Structures are given as C-alpha cells and as structure tokens.
Amino acid sequence: MLTYILFMLVVGSIYALLAQSLMLSWGLAGLVNLGLAGFFAVGAYASAMLTTWEQAPILVGVSVAVLAGGLAGLLVCFSTLRLRDDYLAIVTLGFAEIVRIVASNEVWLTGGTDGISGVPVMIARDTGVWFHLGTLLITVAAVILVYVLQRRLLASPWGRALRAVREDQTVASVAGKSIVRFKAQAFSLAAAIAGLAGALYGHYTSYVAPDQFQPLITIYIFLAVTAGGNARPAGAVLGAYLLVAFLEATRFLAEIAPGVTALQAAALREIAVGIGLVIVLTLRPDGLLPERSQKAPAS
Amino acid sequence: MTDITRRHILGAGVAFAGTMAMPAILRAQTGPIKLGTLTPLTGSGGSYGPSMANTVKKAADEINKAGGILGRQLLIISEDDQTSPEAGLRAARKLIDIDKVSAIIGTWASAVTTAVVPVCSQSGVFLSTVSGAEPITLLPHQGFLIRTQPTTTLQGTKFGEFALSANAKTVAFVSPQTPFTESQFAALTKTVTAAGGKTTSLIYDDKKTTLRTEVDQVLRGKPDAIVMGGYTNDTAVLVRDLYRANYRGSLFGFGYSVNKQLVDALPADVSEGIYTLSPSPAEGSNAYKNVSRLLGVDSPDTYSCQVYDHLNLIAMAMAVGKGDTGTIIKNNVRKVSQGGGERVETAVDGLKLIADGKKVDYDGASGPCDFTDIGDITDAKFRYEQVKGGKITLLKIA
Numbered sequence: 013m014l015t016y017i018l019f020m021l022v023v024g025s026i027y028a029l030l031a032q033s034l035m036l037s038w039g040l041a042g043l044v045n046l047g048l049a050g051f052f053a054v055g056a057y058a059s060a061m062l063t064t065w066e067q068a069p070i071l072v073g074v075s076v077a078v079l080a081g082g083l084a085g086l087l088v089c090f091s092t093l094r095l096r097d098d099y100l101a102i103v104t105l106g107f108a109e110i111v112r113i114v115a116s117n118e119v120w121l122t123g124g125t126d127g128i129s130g131v132p133v134m135i136a137r138d139t140g141v142w143f144h145l146g147t148l149l150i151t152v153a154a155v156i157l158v159y160v161l162q163r164r165l166l167a168s169p170w171g172r173a174l175r176a177v178r179e180d181q182t183v184a185s186v187a188g189k190s191i192v193r194f195k196a197q198a199f200s201l202a203a204a205i206a207g208l209a210g211a212l213y214g215h216y217t218s219y220v221a222p223d224q225f226q227p228l229i230t231i232y233i234f235l236a237v238t239a240g241g242n243a244r245p246a247g248a249v250l251g252a253y254l255l256v257a258f259l260e261a262t263r264f265l266a267e268i269a270p271g272v273t274a275l276q277a278a279a280l281r282e283i284a285v286g287i288g289l290v291i292v293l294t295l296r297p298d299g300l301l302p303e304r305s306q307k308a309p310a311s
Numbered sequence: 312m313t314d315i316t317r318r319h320i321l322g323a324g325v326a327f328a329g330t331m332a333m334p335a336i337l338r339a340q341t342g343p344i345k346l347g348t349l350t351p352l353t354g355s356g357g358s359y360g361p362s363m364a365n366t367v368k369k370a371a372d373e374i375n376k377a378g379g380i381l382g383r384q385l386l387i388i389s390e391d392d393q394t395s396p397e398a399g400l401r402a403a404r405k406l407i408d409i410d411k412v413s414a415i416i417g418t419w420a421s422a423v424t425t426a427v428v429p430v431c432s433q434s435g436v437f438l439s440t441v442s443g444a445e446p447i448t449l450l451p452h453q454g455f456l457i458r459t460q461p462t463t464t465l466q467g468t469k470f471g472e473f474a475l476s477a478n479a480k481t482v483a484f485v486s487p488q489t490p491f492t493e494s495q496f497a498a499l500t501k502t503v504t505a506a507g508g509k510t511t512s513l514i515y516d517d518k519k520t521t522l523r524t525e526v527d528q529v530l531r532g533k534p535d536a537i538v539m540g541g542y543t544n545d546t547a548v549l550v551r552d553l554y555r556a557n558y559r560g561s562l563f564g565f566g567y568s569v570n571k572q573l574v575d576a577l578p579a580d581v582s583e584g585i586y587t588l589s590p591s592p593a594e595g596s597n598a599y600k601n602v603s604r605l606l607g608v609d610s611p612d613t614y615s616c617q618v619y620d621h622l623n624l625i626a627m628a629m630a631v632g633k634g635d636t637g638t639i640i641k642n643n644v645r646k647v648s649q650g651g652g653e654r655v656e657t658a659v660d661g662l663k664l665i666a667d668g669k670k671v672d673y674d675g676a677s678g679p680c681d682f683t684d685i686g687d688i689t690d691a692k693f694r695y696e697q698v699k700g701g702k703i704t705l706l707k708i709a
Contacts, residue, residue, distance in 0.1 A: 016408030274389035
C-alpha cells in the first residue's frame with residue numbers, strides 16, 4: 013500500500029513538472045504545445061543514453077536533459093515563429109511524433125523499440141521503501157524548485173510582458189516588447205522543464221522506450237492543467253496530482269462496479285476521464301485555481 | 312465555488328501525507344490467493360487482451376469449483392495495461408502493492424513486459440508473459456519470469472524455411488517497427504541466404520491508412536515472397552494494397568495477424584493463398600479443448616492458450632510448494648512443468664495428484680511448456696496454415 017502511494021506520488025510529481033511546463037507555454041505565453049510528450053522524450057533519452065551507455069553521473073545526465081529539452085524547444089519555436097493557435101498545435105504535435113518515430117527507428121542512436129533498460133536510479137533499488145521515498149523527495153524538490161522559479165518569473169516584469177504577448181501580440185509589440193524573444197524564451201524554458209521531467213522519470217523506472225511517449229501523455233497533462241487552472245503554477249501542480257489520483261481512483265471504482273467484465277471496466281475508465289473533463293469545464297471553466305488579475309504597480 | 316483556499320489544500324495535503332504513516336497491512340495467510348492479469352484491454356493490443364483475461368478468470372473458476380489450492384480459493388484481479396509501458400507500470404504497481412498478488416499473468420507488448428520485469432522481480436512477484444522479443448528473458452529477473460511465446464529469432468528462422476519451401480528465392484520482409492523486427496529479420500536473412508536466396512526489408516508506419524508507396528517500393532525488388540511482420544490492422548491494409556498492386560508472389564504472415572478477423576474483413580480473393588505461421592497450440596490436447604470450451608470458440612488464439620497454461624502452472628507450483636508467494640512459484644514452477652511425472656493437462660487433475668503426493672508434468676494448450684533456466688520454452692511446435700476461399704485451412708503442424 014505504502015509503496016503504491018509513494019509510486020503514484022512520484023508519478024504525480026513527474027506530471028506536475030510536465031503540467032508546469034505546459035502552464036508556462038500554453039497558459040502564460042498562449043502557445044498551444046501539443047508536443048509536450050516529445051520534449052519529455054528528449055529529456056528522458058538524453059539522460060538515459062548518457063548515464064546508461066556513457067556511465068555519466070546522474071546529475072550530469074539530468075543537466076544535459078534540461079539543456080537538450082531547452083534546445084529542442086528553441087528549435088521548434090524558431091521553426092514555428094509565424095504560427096499561433098491551431099497551426100502551432102499541429103506542428104508541435106508533429107514534432108512529438110517525429111521524436112517518437114525517430115526513437116523507434118534510429119536503432120543505432122536510441123536502441124529502437126527495445127528501448128533503454130537498466131537506466132541507473134537515483135536511490136539504490138534494494139533499499140526497499142527508501143527507494144520510492146528518496147525518489148519522491150527528489151522529484152518533489154524539483155517540483156518546488158520549478159514552482160518557486162515560475163512564481164518569481166510571473167511576478168517579474170517579464171511575466172507581465174509575457175501575458176501581454178498572450179493577450180494581444182500587436183499591442184505588446186507597439187509597447188516595444190520583442191514578441192519573438194518572449195515567445196522563444198518561454199517556450200524554450202517550458203521545454204527544458206519537460207526535459208527535466210523526462211530525465212527524472214527515466215531514472216525512476218529504469219526504462220525508457222518510445223512507447224512511453226505516446227500523445228496520450230500530452231492529453232493527460234492538458235487535462236491536468238485545464239482542471240487545475242492553466243495560468244497559475246499552483247493550479248498546474250494541483251491539477252497534476254488530482255489527475256493521477258483521479259486516474260487511479262477510476263481503477264478502484266471500476267472494480268467495485270457490479271457485473272462488469274475487465275474489458276468493460278477498462279472502457280468505463282476511459283469514459284470517466286472524458287466525463288471528468290466535461291464536468292470540470294462546465295463547473296469551473298478557468299480551472300480550480302483561476303488566474304488572478306494583477307494590479308499594475310502603484311507608480 | 313471560490314472557497315478553496317491555500318489553507319484547505321495544505322490541510323488536505325497533511326491529511327493525505329498522514330495516511331502514509333499507517334502501518335502496512337500484513338499479508339493475510341487465509342482468505343483467497345490473489346493473482347493478477349495484466350493484458351492490453353485498450354490500445355493497439357486491445358483485440359487480444361480481453362479474451363486472455365477472460366480465459367484466466369474462467370480457468371480459475373474451475374479450479375475453485377474443484378476445491379481451490381491448499382483449501383483456498385483463487386481470486387483473479389484483471390488490470391488493463393493500455394498497451395503502454397507507462398500505464399502498464401502503474402497498473403502493475405497497483406496489483407503488487409494494493410492487491411498483493413503473488414503473480415502477474417499475461418503481459419503482451421514487449422515494451423510493457425520490459426517495464427514491468429524489474430518491479431516484479433524486486434517485489435518477489437512472479438511474472439508470466441506472452442511477449443516474444445529476444446532480450447526479455449535476458450533482463451535481470453532472478454528467475455521470476457517465464458514465457459510461453461517462442462522467441463522471435465526462432466520465428467524468423469521458421470519463416471525463412473517456410474518461404475524456401477514455397478520455392479522463394481528473393482524474400483522481402485515488410486513490418487512496422489517493433490522490438491522484435493530486427494531479430495526476426497536477421498534470423499530470416501540467415502536462413503534464406505544460407506540456401507542461396509536474398510532478402511530485403513522495409514519498415515512502415517503501422518498507423519498509416521494506406522501503404523501504397525511502401526508496396527510500390529517493395530515490388531520494385533520483384534520479391535517471390537513477402538513476409539509480413541505486423542499486427543491485424545496494419546496487415547489488412549498491407550494485404551489490400553498488395554492486391555491492388557497486382558502482386559502475384561506468395562504472402563506469409565503471423566497467425567495472430569492473418570486471423571479470422573482479417574480474413575472476414577477482406578474479400579476472399581484478396582486474402583487468397585496467404586500462408587500463415589503461428590506457435591501451434593497443442594490442438595487435440597485436452598488443455599486446448601478446455602480453452603475452447605471455456606471461451607466458447609472453436610479455435611482459441613495462441614495467447615489465450617498461453618495464459619491458460621500460465622495459470623495452471625502457477626496454481627500447481629503453489630500446491631507443490633505449499634505456499635502462495637511469488638518465490639514459491641518461482642522455486643516450484645519447473646517441478647510441475649517438466650522433469651517427468653504423471654502427464655496432466657489441467658490444474659484440476661494436477662492438483663489432485665499433487666495432493667496425493669504424486670509428481671506431475673504439465674503439457675498445456677500452447678505446447679509442452681518446458682522452460683530453460685532463463686525462462687524460455689525449450690520446444691515449440693508451429694502451425695502452418697493457408698487461406699483458401701476465405702477460410703484458414705491447416706497445412707501441417709511441425
């Protein structure tokens with residue numbers, strides 16, 4: 013029981029990192045990023061390849077993963093400078109699929125669909141419950157670190173300018189803000205956070221494979237951020253933990269439903285996720301923690 | 312609805328964290344013995360998993376009716392791995408930590424199995440799988456793993472021999488990218504080139520709705536035979552496009568992809584003449600007839616047969632070891648699967664003999680079920696079939 017809860021909390025923390033990444037690019041900069049799973053994969057692979065095959069220390073692997081995520085974000089951002097909304101969404105979705113398909117097919121580089129097994133873990137596995145608890149502490153620390161960083165950024169003039177870009181590019185540009193620079197910074201930073209999440213995930217489960225980075229993950233995170241509030245770091249974090257709790261709770265609910273076969277239970281769970289989203293959007297369209305309007309500074 | 316304050320959230324968080332301090336419930340020595348199935352009920356494996364879960368459940372019911380194991384009933388808990396390693400791992404953790412199962416039966420996709428193996432062996436939970444990818448049994452599993460699916464290398468070799476027997480000189484291997492694509496093609500190539508033929512391979516994206524360009528590319532090499540390595544849905548697309556391209560050579564596919572579903576979905580002349588190869592269920596054996604009876608179908612698929620064998624082996628291993636833990640299953644599974652003793656085909660018969668202190672040797676619905684030290688099966692028979700007039704007809708079992 014304890015291991016299960018710890019495991020889900022670690023997964024929730026990984027999701028919380030991803031949710032914060034999405035909050036930054038989507039909620040604050042207005043860039044719909046359907047490529048989240050792609051950046052997640054880039055981070056996971058970067059760290060797994062370095063630490064498993066090159067025996068680099070995990071800290072180096074994780075740092076490289078953050079950099080790789082950020083660079084990938086910059087690359088995608090600069091190739092989509094003129095795109096917004098639906099068009100950007102399609103291109104980023106394409107990016108995630110490219111990452112997954114390259115990872116499946118470039119066997120010399122990534123090990124193909126076999127994936128990379130035996131990725132080193134952060135806390136020795138044979139320490140039993142400490143393995144989960146230690147990893148949880150590390151991932152929660154990462155969540156808090158990113159949270160504090162985001163709070164600082166949001167409160168700063170940079171955060172205000174970013175929201176101005178989101179609300180109206182033209183007005184922001186007339187006010188002398190460089191749209192491209194703000195978008196690129198936000199997107200790249202968001203991708204770096206997703207890279208961090210990927211690296212931590214790989215170092216927890218010791219296994220990285222293309223199948224883990226299906227678009228479903230992106231959808232889940234969109235669900236989490238929508239439910240929690242897409243323009244507040246606390247909302248994203250809360251949404252992520254709630255999502256994992258909800259996904260797991262449906263498992264037990266489906267089990268106690270009478271006269272339901274395993275297959276029907278699986279389908280019911282998928283239905284429940286959809287209904288959950290509809291309910292949240294109906295009752296709280298801005299999420300559980302909606303964006304607070306910021307007063308302009310006094311002077 | 313704006314009454315959710317930070318204080319509330321903090322309070323809930325503290326309450327939740329408090330639950331972690333509760334002592335773990337000790338494993339009960341009475342009550343039912345819990346076993347889990349982890350099969351794909353949704354996702355790309357969704358057409359195979361439901362009947363696998365169903366088979367295990369029904370087979371367990373029969374064991375229970377006959378008195379259970381060591382006087383205890385079996386309880387099967389079925390989870391969905393969604394054909395995804397991420398979701399599969401979460402489901403496995405739930406089975407292990409909440410349900411406290413002693414064994415997990417039926418992981419199907421190789422990627423899911425690879426993700427679940429370390430968790431099982433670390434928690435001392437036995438895992439039986441139907442994944443065929445070569446590296447799985449080479450993972451550090453400390454003996455907690457068996458599989459009844461022949462390795463993909465063996466299947467590749469058999470495909471090569473099958474194609475050669477149909478007088479093919481140039482063989483094209485057309486497949487989506489899967490963990491076994493590479494090893495299969497390597498084994499196929501080895502067999503075909505040894506006989507003076509040559510092979511080519513083409514990897515396609517299994518989510519495409521047409522494969523016309525891929526088909527054109529393959530046909531440029533004028534292959535005598537095409538071996539198809541995909542699953543049902545993408546193989547149907549491939550077969551259709553090959554027909555449209557007027558391909559006249561012979562086609563070979565896996566029995567699990569060129570199945571009744573595919574043949575029924577395509578017009579008879581499109582699927583005419585396709586050769587199929589599959590690990591042969593031991594047709595004619597009582598175990599096979601049992602699976603057929605449990606599922607209410609004439610010819611149950613190989614995966615359902617395999618998980619039926621998994622359950623029987625696990626049940627008898629627990630009876631021999633007089634306990635319900637994964638370690639006991641691990642230590643005793645080979646005592647009931649091989650090494651002489653009275654030949655049995657169901658756990659119900661086997662359990663009676665074991666209770667009388669006799670030795671048993673299980674031969675199952677999927678074959679003789681004898682395992683090497685790393686958990687591979689030692690011997691597998693294959694079933695060779697051909698589609699004729701919209702029906703899959705048996706050529707031979709060898």
